[in-house]
Amino acid sequence: MNMRQTPVCASIACGLVVLAVSASAQDHTPDKDAVAHVHGKQEYSPYAGRSYPTRVMWGDQHLHTSVSVDAGTMCTVGQEDAYRFARGEEVTTTHGLRVKLSRPLDFLVISDHAEMYGLMPELLKGNPEILRQEIGKKWYDGLTSGDYDQVFATAMEIVGTLSHKDPPIESERIVRDAWRRYTALADRYNEPGRFTALIGYEYTTMGGTNLHRNVIFRDDASVANRTVPFSQFDSQNPEDLWYALAEFEKTAGGEVIAIAHNGNLSNGRMFRLEASDGTPLSRELAELRAHFEVLYEVTQIKGDGEAHPMLSPNDEFADFDTWDRSNLNGTEAKKPEMLRWEYAREALKTGLLIEERLGVNPFKFGMVGGTDSHTALSTAEEENFFGKHSGVEPGPHRWEHIVIKAPNPDFTVVGWQMAAAGRAAVWATENTREAIFDAMKRKEAYATTGSRIVVRFFGGWDFIEEDTHTRLPAGVGYEKGVPMGGDLRNAPGGKSPSFLVAAMRDPYSGNLDRIQIIKGWMDSEGQVHEKVHDVVWSGDRRPGPDGKLPSVGNTVDTGRATWVNSIGAPELITVWTDPDFDPELRAFYYVRVIEIPTPRWTAYEALRFGIELPDEVPLTHQERAYTSPIWYTPSR
């Protein structure tokens, strides 16, 4: 499946695209004075003084293999193949297809489920310690029955036990052995400077309502082996995970972070005002969450979690791969009042409320994406997407195949609803465990829905229009401000914060439609608000009377699954100053970059297998990037 039909445009033939700042007419022709000026500074080295990150690292922090108890029911591809695939090698899928990434990843976290870690291969092998347990025997019979329906039903039953309080199978020794095999494998595949294999696992509590967290270690196996994955059989309460991680950091001397995901399927439970037992949130718990949960996985195959159209009715881009009918396993319908506690933008706002009350913001998180693939293959490209799990692979019926079976058929999720997302982009100084972890910890990271859009975002008090003409935006960005994930305080008298933002398209994907800055704030009455600002866009479009920027257009030929970069811009840059700034009010700002329309994975599928898809199946979409916010906190 290593085929590509991307019309990578020869840059000259791309048509006329204007960077929005170009209108302000700095002279772009060769300037002899400038040459002479630079010529005179002979001691100057153009290589000197780059202590900041100069290249974004691309990766996935959320991938399951056959070692995961649920994936293992259908996926036969293991952890070692997962690493080799991420490094750019060709591997064979569960169903026997050959598959390869168009471009390797810089890093990977294999985050197999903590619950019954490594049990599934042993079960399928017929490990007598498991088969002597009744449920083990039953699962073994079901999974090896050779009958697809029975295998799927058994798989669903196994997934169901992830919501139980007690482990259905005793497997402590199996878990410990499998964990140590994994950490050793990660160490073998971790090659500083070339490929980073961060050690991690997924704490999968309350399977049905998805309060899951990926726990990621900074250190190597020798430190990670001082613990075993904390599972929901240890506690179903994520607060206990934080206590356990705090204990680990204290006693083992390692560092860890926890990344939550799929608040959209938590039915109002992911970002609440209260503690998990319903009592008022304590400062201690808020601090623990802020310490460990520095990032949130905002987009992945099971839907996009940035914003919801009901919460943000004025945001025309809010409805993107929205999964909002029920909780994860379709056992509880979604009610509108749940949405507020599920989506990232809303949580960032809720965080301001809590910070006002407690002095700590438990939802002060940055953004990353992940796939959450259960195929051992981290695929997030539209034309090379291997889906959520190995029950079904690319084929004429994948679009209608059941992905998650719910008791109520209305809540059952079928193939086409899967999003071919997402990726984690990290501004790390080098490709090592330590550098990538540290960048994640300081939230200098962002999410994309799959394409590799490069985004810089800096906030400060002194950015001016001329900064967009500097040939090195990052240089002036770090010099005059803080990068994404940073903090602004102490507004100088009479000044509003200004932001330098720039984006460059994925060299293999679509041009850029626009850059937006999303501001959230809390007013003096304790109400929270949001506003989406289009700050720079391609072409000479002008906002209409309603303030809306006209659409960029659409060049997608869905029948042939192609597009052309004749619209949009390859790069956009601007400085934006908040026009409504009030130094007394808490606020945050993050960036959303929107690509021009390109074919969705469903269009490639329809083309390859010659199938007609019903109208409800989208065939085009606009990929995007979400950066970590920059927060403003008044000094009081």
Add this chain to the structure above:
Amino acid sequence: MKGVLKEPLLHFVLLGGAFFAIDAQLSERTTQAGAGTIVVSQGRIENLAALFGKTWQRPPTTAELSGLVDDYVLEEALYREGVALGVDQDDTIIRRRVRQKMEFVVNDIAELAEASEEQLVQWLAEHPESYTRPGRFRFRQLYLNPERRGDSLPADAEELLAELRAADATIDPGPLGDVSLLEHAYPDIAADVLERIFGRDFARDLAEVPTGEWAGPIESAYGWHLVFIDAYTPEELPDIDGVRAEVERDRAFAQRKALSGRFYEQLVARYEVLIAWPESMGVDPR
């Protein structure tokens, strides 16, 4: 790998070992029809009791346990007779289960092999492409945005090239070029990483450029670039000491895959295989 697979004696030993190990693993389940011994081990009886306890939430009485053991003996006898009669052979479920179990056993056995120094060196020599370190560049670049410059792009490029060549060799080209998130100076970047940043073929084109002078333009996914390579370290194949851990890892990985494949081949080779292709299928049996 080849070293192992080309050596028939070693082969024989490995495969023999494999069969032996399988026998050992399955010994409790050795099936023979008719006479022979059915052994019910202490461990088996404990398992039967535990299984009963899980279901009934109490240990079995002596009578119950005795009944379980009798039932087990009957099951074993029926199983052996059944296998001898071949009643399992058309049963898809049984066949798949047996196959799967065998595959796992084979995979485990493939873990056993360990490499000598000689084999590692040989592996490295046979797979240079996997260990060759890509070329590395220390270079500066000036970016020209084709959209912005339009028709004057070639003339601008030519003029800028002349300016740069006339300037001091250590010039920072940044201020002369167009705005971009691309860096002006990459102190040390590998060719493969460069392609991921600038797009396909950029590193290949850059490698053609002579060191120590302004050259170009060369094209990326974003536009044109005038480039100055301060230093180029060509790709190189390290010796075994530089890549030992990787070679060990990759050889073991490949060996596990190949050994199972080879094992299956040998396994099938123990049989005379006769395939009766229906003529209608149009398959040439040769």
